[in-house]
Every structure is written in structure tokens, then in C-alpha cells.
Amino acid sequence: MIKVLFFAQVRELLDTPSLTLAAGQDTRNAGALRATLAARDELWARVMASERLLVAVNQTLSDWDAEIRDGDEVAFFPPMTGG
Amino acid sequence: MSREVNMSRELNMSAGGDGRQHGQDLIRVQQQDFSVADEYARLAGDAADGALVTFVGKVRDFNDGRTVTSLSLEHYPGMTEGVLERLVAQARARWPLGRVTVIHRVGTLALGEQIVFIGVSSAHRQAAFSACEYLIDFLKTQAPFWKLEADNHERRWVEARDRDQDAAGRWQE
Numbered sequence: 657m658i659k660v661l662f663f664a665q666v667r668e669l670l671d672t673p674s675l676t677l678a679a680g681q682d683t684r685n686a687g688a689l690r691a692t693l694a695a696r697d698e699l700w701a702r703v704m705a706s707e708r709l710l711v712a713v714n715q716t717l718s719d720w721d722a723e724i725r726d727g728d729e730v731a732f733f734p735p736m737t738g739g
Numbered sequence: 740m741s742r743e744v745n746m747s748r749e750l751n752m753s754a755g756g757d758g759r760q761h762g763q764d765l766i767r768v769q770q771q772d773f774s775v776a777d778e779y780a781r782l783a784g785d786a787a788d789g790a791l792v793t794f795v796g797k798v799r800d801f802n803d804g805r806t807v808t809s810l811s812l813e814h815y816p817g818m819t820e821g822v823l824e825r826l827v828a829q830a831r832a833r834w835p836l837g838r839v840t841v842i843h844r845v846g847t848l849a850l851g852e853q854i855v856f857i858g859v860s861s862a863h864r865q866a867a868f869s870a871c872e873y874l875i876d877f878l879k880t881q882a883p884f885w886k887l888e889a890d891n892h893e894r895r896w897v898e899a900r901d902r903d904q905d906a907a908g909r910w911q912e
Contacts, residue, residue: 664813664885665896708899715818717881731815731883735899738812738843738884739796739855739875 658683658724660693663733669703679726686711687720689730708734763838766823768814770846773856778840788837788860792867794875796855798848802897806890812845812854815883819843822882830859830873834866841874843884873910880907 657676667673677683682692690711694704703709712731713722724730765781767773775795782791798810827839837860844854857874861867878884886897 661815663815663883664887668896712815712818712883715815715821731818733815733883734885734896736880736883737886737897737899738814738882739879739903 657726658689659729660689661729661731663731665734666703666706666709666732670700679724679728683724685720685724686713686718686722686730689724690720690732693732704732706734710735764824764827765838765840765842766820766827767842768816768819768823768845769842770844772844772853773842775853775856778842778856778858782838782840782858782860785837785860787862789862790864790867791858791860792864792871793856793858794871795853796875798850798852798854800850802888805888805895807850807888808891809847809849809889810854811847811887811889811894812843813885813887814843814845818883823878826874826877826881829877830870833873834861834870835863836861836866836870839870839874841878843878843882845884876903876906876910879903 658679659674659676661674662670662672683689690704690709694701710733711718711720711722713724714729775793779791779793782793798807800807823841827841830836830839838858840856840858842856848854855875855878857871857878859867859870859874861870880903888895888897
């Protein structure tokens with residue numbers, strides 16, 4: 657299984673803090689997972705289409721071609737605004 | 740929203756002797772406020788360090804021309820601490836540092852409250868100034884914190900600023 661987390665505005669728009677997905681071809685990398693989530697419905701498509709969307713694989717900020725393996729943790733969120 | 744109370748990690752806190760080689764790092768993500776005096780005292784404890792630079796970030800009363808009455812901070816527990824540890828390690832690789840403290844608050848904060856503390860001690864002021872600025876510049880763009888502002892009418896997620904990216908970018912060689 658793959659654990660998927662959402663933070664800040666992304667979590668709020670999707671009304672989803674986390675979900676789990678079976679690992680497979682449609683979750684092979686961060687970009688594929690993004691496309692899989694976007695296919696859920698119009699709202700998910702719009703949020704996942706954001707140019708500002710960032711992704712972390714196993715708690716490390718990653719590119720969209722970053723590989724995802726069974727058991728990984730993937731998080732989607734907007735640009736950070738701490739400090 | 741996941742909220743961690745007092746998620747503190749104290750790293751390399753072995754006292755005195757030749758433990759200076761890896762220095763002493765204190766990294767905390769917490770809801771409660773911090774005391775600048777207490778943090779200063781910890782940072783100032785090594786007589787070999789002649790320089791000590793601290794930075795405190797506070798909740799200010801306006802942002803992008805709008806009034807702000809309170810701020811909520813969300814973070815990604817686990818990743819936050821990992822990123823802060825890495826940033827401190829990167830700062831140590833660039834400058835000879837003594838003690839380093841990074842404290843960031845989460846949860847709901849009122850106007851004027853302290854948000855973040857960065858403190859760096861070193862034998863020399865240039866290293867302390869530079870490392871302190873480096874840490875806050877990268878914390879803003881790399882550490883997974885998000886601010887939600889509120890005024891009397893509405894709540895609004897704070898937008899990331901290009902100038903923060905530029906500030907972090909100038910450290911690239």
C-alpha cells in the first residue's frame with residue numbers, strides 16, 4: 657500500500673487529510689500518482705492540476721518522476737510559508 | 740489537522756569536553772511559546788564562542804495590505820524535523836559553528852506572538868551572522884510549514900513569495 661497525505665490548502669480543498677492506495681502501475685512515480693488522483697473527479701482534477709503543487713516522497717521534496725514503491729509515503733502540498 | 744504537542748528532539752546534547760566537533764543542535768517544533776532569554780542562555784554557554792546571533796520571527800499585523808488578527812500554522816510532522824536537521828547540517832558544513840537552535844511554533848498564534856527562533860553561536864561573527872540568515876532563508880522555502888491568516892471577516896492561506904525563493908537562491912554557489 658501507498659500512504660498519501662495532503663496538507664494545508666490542498667488538504668482543505670480536497671477535504672481529505674490522507675488515503676491509502678494499492679501500489680501499481682498507476683502509482684509507479686509521483687507524476688503517475690498525481691494523474692491517478694486527478695482522474696477521481698473534477699475537484700481532484702483541478703487541485704492536482706495546480707502548477708504550484710509540490711510533492712514529497714518519503715518526506716523528501718521530490719520531482720514528478722520520482723519513483724514510488726510499495727510502502728512509501730507520498731505527500732502533496734502547496735509551497736511552504738513558514739518562518 | 741495533525742498537531743504535535745511538544746515534539747521535541749534534542750540532538751547531540753552530549754555536554755562539554757570535545758563534543759564541540761559536531762557541536763550542539765537543538766531543534767524543536769512545538770505549540771507553546773519559547774523564552775528568548777532561556778534560549779540565549781543555552782547558546783551562550785560555551786566560552787569558545789565569541790559571537791552569538793539570534794533571529795525571532797513574529798506575527799505581524801498586516802500582510803499583502805490586509806489586516807491580520809491571528810495566524811494558524813500547520814506542518815508535516817516528521818518531514819519538518821528531518822528538513823530542519825538537514826538544514827542545520829548544511830549550515831555546519833559551510834561555517835564553523837558552536838551551538839545551533841531552531842524552534843518553530845505550530846497551532847494558532849495571536850498578533851505579536853513569536854513564531855520562530857534561530858540562534859547560532861560561533862567563534863566569529865561572520866559565521867554566526869551568515870549561518871543564521873542561511874537557516875531562516877531555507878527554513879522559509881524548504882521546511883513544510885503553512886500559514887493560515889485570519890482577520891475579522893475571513894481566513895486565507897498565505898501565498899509563497901518569489902522574494903523568499905530568491906533569498907534562498909542567493910546561497911547557491
